[in-house]
């Protein structure tokens with residue numbers, strides 16, 4: 420269980436650096452992610468989903484508020500200690516490591532270099548160990564391949580809380596369904612509290628709870644049916660005041 424209590428994340432405002440003004444990205448947000456549930460975190464671009472995920476992992480230092488994992492205060496824990504406590508995070512833009520193979524990363528994540536154990540984990544993810552195990556995790560990997568590799572390294576750790584930031588980015592259409600099933604299975608069999616940031620309906624339909632993040636706040640939490648009208652509303656053009664909907668205005672949206 421992750422309990423966020425009045426968490427705020429502010430950064431120096433780039434538009435007026437001399438003034439010392441701050442820009443609030445996550446704004447006094449309180450929310451409880453219950454143990455063993457599957458959350459679909461969604462909302463408009465720039466709403467704060469990645470910032471929030473990184474706060475939970477400890478990548479973004481919070482400006483104020485507290486974060487609890489299973490009742491224990493982890494607010495002051497560094498990333499590594501949060502990882503040891505059972506939180507895992509998959510980046511929206513997955514990291515690549517020159518000179519490192521998938522086998523190296525997976526061995527670190529799983530805590531073993533026993534090939535049979537590594538192959539069993541790869542099989543759980545549904546990718547081919549012959550094809551992937553000795554692939555270098557470098558810039559040559561395709562966008563979808565790096566996402567699958569990152570997913571495997573998270574699953575290998577059997578985390579208490581798994582956060583996936585847009586795991587479907589670059590993933591082919593045929594893989595999205597099995598990926599959702601895999602995360603659901605991990606959640607059901609291991610009780611993993613699963614937070615998936617996504618704009619993809621397949622992921623959102625699989626979620627127990629939809630959390631809609633807008634302007635650094637939870638704009639809605641509940642089932643998908645309740646979220647859809649709000650999501651539809653958010654997709655309405657917000658630049659109408661500027662172009663005033665003139666017939667000859669060039670619309671890029």
Ligand SMILES: Nc1ncnc2c1ncn2[C@@H]1O[C@H](COP(=O)(O)OP(=O)(O)OP(=O)(O)O)[C@@H](O)[C@H]1O
Pocket residue numbers: 430444462463464465466467468469470471511
């Ligand atoms: N370290 C930072 N410094 C300055 N601004 C930041 C920082 N991190 C995030 N932001 C800004 O905060 C806002 C929220 O960004 P965030 O990446 O959390 O959005 P998001 O909801 O994940 O969007 P998307 O759906 O596009 O991935 C954006 O306007 C972004 O530019």
Ligand SMILES: [Mg+2]
Pocket residue numbers: 468469470511584
């Ligand atoms: Mg994001």
